[in-house]
Amino acid sequence: MKIRLSFLLSLLFITSVHAQKVYDFNATCQQAYQEITKLKLVKGESWIEKAKQQNPNNLIPVMLESYIDFLTLFLNENPAEYKILYPRFSERISILEQGPNSSPFYRFALSTLRLHKAASAIKFGKTWEAGWDIRRAWMLLKDNKKSFPSFTADDLYYGTIQTMIGTVPKGYKWLTNILGMRGSVTDGLKTVQAFVNSNDVYAKIYAHEAQFIYPYLLFYMDNKKDEAITFIQQKKLDLVNNHLHGWMAANLTLNNKQAQYTQQIVQNRNLSNEYLDIPIWDFEMGFVKMYQLKPEEAIPYFERFLQKFKGNFYVKDVYDKIRLCHYMMGNTAAAEKARQMVLTKGATDSDADKKALRDAKANYWPNLLLLKARFLSDGGYHKEALAQLHGKTENDFPKEEDRLEYVYRAARIFDDLGREEEAINAYLAAIRLGEFRKEYYAARAAVQIGQIYEARGQKALAIQYYQRCLDMGDHEYKNSLDQRAKSGIMRCKGE
The missing domain is CATH 1.25.40 (Serine Threonine Protein Phosphatase 5, Tetratricopeptide repeat)
Structure with a gap:
C-alpha cells in the first residue's frame, strides 16, 4: 500500500512539474533577444540569467540560449567550440519537449532549435543530418500553422524554408526528394514580406531577425539586389550598433559591387568589445582593398x-x-x-x-x-x-x-x-x-x-x-x- 501511494505521489509530482513549464516571451526575454541579435552575446546571456531567476520554469530562455550557440558556431566555425556546443541543441530540444503543447511556442521553439542545429551542421559538413532537421522544423511549423493560424511568428521561418526549398540546386535535389519537401519562391517570399511589413506583436519582437533574413531572400532568391539594399536604407537599419545587420549589409553591398559602401559599413561599426568577435570584417575589407587594386593593403x-x-x-x-x-x-x-x-x-x-x-x-x-x-x-x-x-x-x-x-x-x-x-x-x-x-x-x-x-x-x-x-x-x-x-x-x- 505504501509503495502504491508513493508511486501515485511521484506521478502527481512529475505531472505538476511538467504543468509548471511555460513559454513566456516576457520583457526580460525580449531584451535578451534584442541584445543577442545585435551580436552582444554576453549581454544577452546576462538577461537570460535574469529571466531564469524570475521564472525557472520559463522555457523561452532555453530557446534564447540556442541563439547564442548558433551564432557563435555559424559565424566563427570553430571545431573546438563545435564539439562542445553542437550537442547542446539536442539537449535543449529534449528540455523544450517537456513544455506544454497547448502553447503555440511549443512547436515554434522546437522548430527554431532544429533550424539552429541544421545551419550549424551545414557549416561542419553534416548535410544529411541538417536535411532531416530542416524537414522536422518544416513539419513542426506546418502543424503549428494549422493549430494556431493567428500565431504569426511561424511565418518568418515557414516562408524562408519554403523559398529556400524552391531553389535547391540539382546537386542537392536528391536530398529534398528523399525528405519529401516542396517549396515555392513566390509564396515563400510573400509570406516573409508580409511578416516584415506587419504591425503584429511578433513581427515587432522578431524585427531584428526578419530584417536580417528578408534582404538575403530579396537579393539571392528574388534577384532584386537593388531592392534589398534599398530596404536596408529605407528601414534605417542600425549598421553601427547592430553587428548582425552590419555584417549582412556589408556582405550584400560587397556582392552588389558596392565596395566603397562596404568599406564605410565595416569602418563605421561600433568597435566595443561587447560584440562577438568575428573575423568576417577582415574578410570583407580584404576584398574591398583588392577590388580597389590595392593588393598591398x-x-x-x-x-x-x-x-x-x-x-x-x-x-x-x-x-x-x-x-x-x-x-x-x-x-x-x-x-x-x-x-x-x-x-x-x-x-x-x-x-x-x-x-x-x-x-x-x-x-x-x-x-x-x-x-x-x-x-x-x-x-x-x-x-x-x-x-x-x-x-x-x-x-x-x-x-x-x-x-x-x-x-x-x-x-x-x-x-x-x-x-x-x-x-x-x-x-x-x-x-x-x-x-x-x-x-x-x-x-x-x-x-x-x-x-x-x-x-x-x-x-x-x-x-x-x-x-x-x-x-x-x-x-x-x-x-x-x-x-x-x-x-x-x-x-x-x-x-
Missing part, C-alpha cells in the same frame, strides 16, 4: 582573417586571393607560396573554394589585364574597369580561356553600365566560346541574359536562357549558378 586583412578564423569555408578562396594579390604586385615567390597553401588548407564545401583548388592544381595564372578589369568591375568601379579593356578585342588574347574571359568581362561591365544590347551580344559570345568548357563564364552569361529579359518582362526568353544555364554540364560554381537559374524560372512562372 588587402593582404594584411586576408592574413588576419586566416589567423583568427578556425573554420574551413572560404579558406582556400582567401589563400587564392592572397596568391592573386602577390601576383598583381609581381611577387612570384610569395604568390607561389600562397598557391601551395590553397592545395593544403581549408575544404571544398563552397563553389569558391572548389574553383580556388582547381586553379591551384592547374597552376593557373590569369591574364593580368583581365584580372585587374575583373577586380575593378567586382568592386563597382565600372568605368575604370572598362578603361582597362579600352582598345582591346577578342583577337588580342592568344589563349582560348583569355578570349572567353575577355568577352564575358566586357559583357558584365556593359551590363553594369546599363548598355544592355552590347552586354547581350558579348554574353552570347561568351556562351559560344565557353558552353562546353569548365569555366563558369558561359553559364553565368546565360543567367545574366535571363535576368535582362526578365527585367524587361520578356519572361519566355528569360526562361529559355535560365534553362540554358541548367542544361550546361559540369563547370565552376555549378550549384550556385543552377540555383540562380532555377530561382529565375520559378519567378518567371510565378511559382
Whole structure:
C-alpha cells in the first residue's frame, strides 16, 4: 500500500512539474533577444540569467540560449567550440519537449532549435543530418500553422524554408526528394514580406531577425539586389550598433559591387568589445582593398582573417586571393607560396573554394589585364574597369580561356553600365566560346541574359536562357549558378 501511494505521489509530482513549464516571451526575454541579435552575446546571456531567476520554469530562455550557440558556431566555425556546443541543441530540444503543447511556442521553439542545429551542421559538413532537421522544423511549423493560424511568428521561418526549398540546386535535389519537401519562391517570399511589413506583436519582437533574413531572400532568391539594399536604407537599419545587420549589409553591398559602401559599413561599426568577435570584417575589407587594386593593403586583412578564423569555408578562396594579390604586385615567390597553401588548407564545401583548388592544381595564372578589369568591375568601379579593356578585342588574347574571359568581362561591365544590347551580344559570345568548357563564364552569361529579359518582362526568353544555364554540364560554381537559374524560372512562372 505504501509503495502504491508513493508511486501515485511521484506521478502527481512529475505531472505538476511538467504543468509548471511555460513559454513566456516576457520583457526580460525580449531584451535578451534584442541584445543577442545585435551580436552582444554576453549581454544577452546576462538577461537570460535574469529571466531564469524570475521564472525557472520559463522555457523561452532555453530557446534564447540556442541563439547564442548558433551564432557563435555559424559565424566563427570553430571545431573546438563545435564539439562542445553542437550537442547542446539536442539537449535543449529534449528540455523544450517537456513544455506544454497547448502553447503555440511549443512547436515554434522546437522548430527554431532544429533550424539552429541544421545551419550549424551545414557549416561542419553534416548535410544529411541538417536535411532531416530542416524537414522536422518544416513539419513542426506546418502543424503549428494549422493549430494556431493567428500565431504569426511561424511565418518568418515557414516562408524562408519554403523559398529556400524552391531553389535547391540539382546537386542537392536528391536530398529534398528523399525528405519529401516542396517549396515555392513566390509564396515563400510573400509570406516573409508580409511578416516584415506587419504591425503584429511578433513581427515587432522578431524585427531584428526578419530584417536580417528578408534582404538575403530579396537579393539571392528574388534577384532584386537593388531592392534589398534599398530596404536596408529605407528601414534605417542600425549598421553601427547592430553587428548582425552590419555584417549582412556589408556582405550584400560587397556582392552588389558596392565596395566603397562596404568599406564605410565595416569602418563605421561600433568597435566595443561587447560584440562577438568575428573575423568576417577582415574578410570583407580584404576584398574591398583588392577590388580597389590595392593588393598591398588587402593582404594584411586576408592574413588576419586566416589567423583568427578556425573554420574551413572560404579558406582556400582567401589563400587564392592572397596568391592573386602577390601576383598583381609581381611577387612570384610569395604568390607561389600562397598557391601551395590553397592545395593544403581549408575544404571544398563552397563553389569558391572548389574553383580556388582547381586553379591551384592547374597552376593557373590569369591574364593580368583581365584580372585587374575583373577586380575593378567586382568592386563597382565600372568605368575604370572598362578603361582597362579600352582598345582591346577578342583577337588580342592568344589563349582560348583569355578570349572567353575577355568577352564575358566586357559583357558584365556593359551590363553594369546599363548598355544592355552590347552586354547581350558579348554574353552570347561568351556562351559560344565557353558552353562546353569548365569555366563558369558561359553559364553565368546565360543567367545574366535571363535576368535582362526578365527585367524587361520578356519572361519566355528569360526562361529559355535560365534553362540554358541548367542544361550546361559540369563547370565552376555549378550549384550556385543552377540555383540562380532555377530561382529565375520559378519567378518567371510565378511559382
